[in-house]
Amino acid sequence: MTLEITNPVKKYDVIVVGGGPAGVAAAVASARLGADTLIIESATALGGMATVGMVSRLTTLSDGNKILYHSLTTEIMDRYMKEAGVEPDFKGRIPLITEDLKVVLDDIVSEAGARILFQSTVCAVEKDGENISCVIVANKAGLTPYKAHVYVDATGDGDVAYFAGVPYEKGDEEGDLQPASLCFALSNVHSENKKGSLNGGKDTVWSEIGRDPKYPLVRNHFVPVHVGNGTIFANAGHLDGVDSTDPESVSDAYIKGRKIAKEYLEAVKEYIPEVFGQDAIVVATAPMLGVRESRRMEAEYQLTVRDYIERKSFDDEVCRNHNWLDCHTKKGKVSPYKLDPDQKYKDGDSHGIPWRCLVPKKVDNLILSGRCIWNDRGVFSSTRVMPNCFSTGEAAGIAAALAVKKSCGVHALDAKEILSHIKK
Ligand SMILES: Cc1cc2nc3c(=O)[nH]c(=O)nc-3n(C[C@H](O)[C@H](O)[C@H](O)COP(=O)(O)OP(=O)(O)OC[C@H]3O[C@@H](n4cnc5c(N)ncnc54)[C@H](O)[C@@H]3O)c2cc1C
Numbered sequence: 001m002t003l004e005i006t007n008p009v010k011k012y013d014v015i016v017v018g019g020g021p022a023g024v025a026a027a028v029a030s031a032r033l034g035a036d037t038l039i040i041e042s043a044t045a046l047g048g049m050a051t052v053g054m055v056s057r058l059t060t061l062s063d064g065n066k067i068l069y070h071s072l073t074t075e076i077m078d079r080y081m082k083e084a085g086v087e088p089d090f091k092g093r094i095p096l097i098t099e100d101l102k103v104v105l106d107d108i109v110s111e112a113g114a115r116i117l118f119q120s121t122v123c124a125v126e127k128d129g130e131n132i133s134c135v136i137v138a139n140k141a142g143l144t145p146y147k148a149h150v151y152v153d154a155t156g157d158g159d160v161a162y163f164a165g166v167p168y169e170k171g172d173e174e175g176d177l178q179p180a181s182l183c184f185a186l187s188n189v190h191s192e193n194k195k196g197s198l199n200g201g202k203d204t205v206w207s208e209i210g211r212d213p214k215y216p217l218v219r220n221h222f223v224p225v226h227v228g229n230g231t232i233f234a235n236a237g238h239l240d241g242v243d244s245t246d247p248e249s250v251s252d253a254y255i256k257g258r259k260i261a262k263e264y265l266e267a268v269k270e271y272i273p274e275v276f277g278q279d280a281i282v283v284a285t286a287p288m289l290g291v292r293e294s295r296r297m298e299a300e301y302q303l304t305v306r307d308y309i310e311r312k313s314f315d316d317e318v319c320r321n322h323n324w325l326d327c328h329t330k331k332g333k334v335s336p337y338k339l340d341p342d343q344k345y346k347d348g349d350s351h352g353i354p355w356r357c358l359v360p361k362k363v364d365n366l367i368l369s370g371r372c373i374w375n376d377r378g379v380f381s382s383t384r385v386m387p388n389c390f391s392t393g394e395a396a397g398i399a400a401a402l403a404v405k406k407s408c409g410v411h412a413l414d415a416k417e418i419l420s421h422i423k424k
Pocket residue numbers: 017018019020021022023040041042043047048049050052055056057058059120121122123154155156157159180181183235289290291292369370371372384385386387389
């Protein structure tokens with residue numbers, strides 16, 4: 001069967017695919033440098049896991065001694081915190097009131113001059129040699145080709161790079177990926193999660209609940225964030241064996257994720273009744289599955305755990321990361337990424353993330369950003385957090401706009417010039 005695409009081609013300077021932290025920053029940075037920019041998003045809001053996925057907390061912007069992220073990441077978060085009236089918690093982590101953040105992201109992207117296209121999914125690319133000649137967008141208008149000088153892949157899963165034939169790695173040697181989680185919100189909660197007192201973990205009430213045969217789906221993973229008015233958002237429960245690039249696997253995960261949320265509710269009502277009274281309810285489950293890990297796309301440089309341990313700096317680094325190695329595992333498996341005490345980060349420790357991790361080897365009009373940049377699996381478990389995604393997105397957007405200005409491919413760009421646009 002040959003499919004004929006009859007919708008006329010739409011043209012932009014820069015097309016950003018995916019509107020999560022990386023895509024938002026890419027679109028803002030690109031548009032502010034004067035490029036005619038489009039951001040294409042499958043969901044109905046910007047923010048990706050930060051909003052639609054209901055991951056309710058941005059990892060700290062600090063290395064414990066000083067703020068690491070000065071540029072767009074800080075600008076966006078400052079504006080959001082002012083709008084939502086929230087402050088970082090005792091560890092510098094920023095609670096995310098999703099509806100406030102959605103509006104701030106809509107505004108900041110629109111004010112920069114980028115066009116937003118919601119409920120639209122890039123489902124294929126056409127190529128001209130190694131380069132992308134257009135992306136094919138599926139939405140209510142049918143299939144439409146969108147053409148740009150440069151494309152930014154901010155899909156988390158590296159969809160655009162994958163469709164363009166960029167090689168990738170996924171999971172460990174057995175193909176196991178970090179479990180997914182379907183985040184959810186509980187309301188009618190009678191207390192805050194003061195200093196993490198309700199958090200899961202070993203030797204907490206969660207280990208006891210995990211052993212209770214009434215709650216087979218509950219694990220000792222429970223990270224609740226109080227978002228006001230007796231409501232908490234919970235990043236809780238593990239969905240093993242989910243492959244976010246396999247639609248059937250994702251569909252099964254939503255079905256099971258909703259059951260997990262209900263089971264957590266019953267468990268907290270029984271075990272922590274002083275906080276979760278009989279009137280507590282699951283008020284929402286996230287419309288976007290929480291995917292920790294999928295494709296890591298090959299690029300000019302692969303960041304490694306060795307780089308992490310050595311606190312490596314790079315001439316072309318776009319940001320620095322302080323987060324710990326946080327590899328969630330399926331039941332019965334333990335993380336292979338255990339560091340010696342002197343290898344673990346203390347306050348003030350960090351490593352760089354080079355521009356080259358964003359540049360796929362052969363394709364000259366595509367830039368990676370966010371979760372799909374070229375890391376080994378170990379360091380990926382650390383760099384996947386949102387501040388790094390915002391920052392790599394910003395660098396990708398700057399680079400894309402510069403490539404438009406200079407009418408060149410991304411490999412010809414001077415990293416120093418890209419970095420000169422990132423406020424330190
Ligand atoms: C359960 C969980 C808990 C986490 N906890 C934290 C935490 O506490 N703090 C922290 O900082 N980080 C946390 N993270 C990590 C962080 O949320 C993600 O790694 C980060 O959001 C990735 O950003 P991104 O922009 O690369 O991708 P995403 O946030 O995944 O956004 C990608 C966007 O692209 C869109 N998209 C995908 N494919 C297509 C396509 N083909 N066409 C059009 N649009 C497409 C999606 O709809 C989505 O909006 C957590 C992650 C998970 C899963």
